[in-house]
Amino acid sequence: MRCPNCGSTKSIVKEKRPVKNKPEITRRRRECLVCKTRWTTHELLAGKVDIPTSHTG
Structure with missing residues (x-):
């Protein structure tokens, strides 16, 4: 993620939480x-990937 102020790719997530009434959208404060500029992103889950937890056979 690029900083909107200086264009740097070095950022950290300060806070992460789901959007109220829309659990598929995550709000992140970066x-x-x-x-030291802070900004907010809203990220939508594009798709789910099923990962098997065990294998039988």
Whole structure:
């Protein structure tokens, strides 16, 4: 994720939570490690991948 202020790709997620009444959307507060700007992203889950937990046979 690029910082909207300086364009750096070095950022951290400060807070993460689902959007109220829309659990498929995640709200993230990010902070740039270079210029310390904070911004919010809303991310939508594109698809689910089923991963088997055990194998029989």
